[in-house]
Amino acid sequence: MSLYYVQKFLYELNRDENLQSAYHQDRLAAVTPYQLTEEEIGALTGPDIGLLYHLGVNGQILMHFAALHQIAWADYLQLMRDGIEEHGPVREGVYAMTGYEGTDAHAQRLQSHPPQPNDQE
């Protein structure tokens, strides 16, 4: 489990056109210098957007990785939903803070429990 290095690879990929062309040429070779598990390597080289989201990758990095693979916005959102469906709640990182309950359940909870001033729940 090395969420830090998965995100670091994506952070550097977003910034560095040379790394982007290296990744396009040979995905496995491009991710090899990072300290990653087999599962993470598979997710990054697939690419498996849903698994990356499940592993805890921040959407602010992940959405650019999806764009790099020409994945349309609506498809990107659906791939994350599918990833949660398949693998379960987000494992680590900021989205695991309070657990992920799914879009519908969350929308329902917000409706049935509108936030109050000074709500510290």
Add this chain to the structure above:
Amino acid sequence: MPLVYAGVASHAPGITGRAELADPEPRDAFYAAYQAMRDAIEATEPDALVIVAAEHFANFFMNNMPSFAVGMADSYTGPIEDPEWLGIDKFEAPGNRDLSQRLITEVMNTVDVAYAEEWKFDHGIAVPLHFLTPRFDLPVIPININCQGPPLAPLPRAWALGEALRRAADAVPERIALVGTGGISHWPATPDSGKINEEWDREFLRRWCDGDRESLLDYDDQAVYAEAGQGGFEIRTFITVSGAAAGAQGEVHFYHPIPIFAVGCTVASYRL
């Protein structure tokens, strides 16, 4: 000079990148409000635009994450995103290294900030600039608050940064316009993207307009996350502007949830 302008506006990448997917009516009204903000800023004849933003792992990462960082360069580039994806062409925005240095030096008397002589703007700054200074002819001084990778600076520190910025602006001869940019409630780039908690937003904006320190700082990240999403952590940028406005009355010029933009689109300012 005392601050000549203090306001806040949204910066979500969909605002420019997914423009054609939005309902034209609220979209165009929002763009018009942004245009009015530009006119109001230009009317103050500012020498520089200090923009307090929440960037998204474009320049700052968890290998060395500053709570607060201030740009100190004579020019900046952007957008770091694919221009086609963001709907904003590559640009070079002017900075003012000397002014940055003087502001930073004063700010550091009370708030520790990192400085950056190199900065590639992401949508957090590129989207506001696209509306506020589209010709890139106004020097920009970028400030970043870490709102992405916890641990985050506690809200009172965001307020203190605002107070320090006001003091620093007072101490220089230049006319400084200050704009904070962030989302209020939103769940950007996640499966919940498009969800907006309008009630929560309106309550936050009510407190923001009052400019009351106590009620603005009476949020806690766990509750914000539950009710307003991780995008809600960006209230720090709004709170910094409140700290700088020092009790002025605020006014919301535009607020409307636009789900395809993934945020309640906002334009507001203080009557200084």
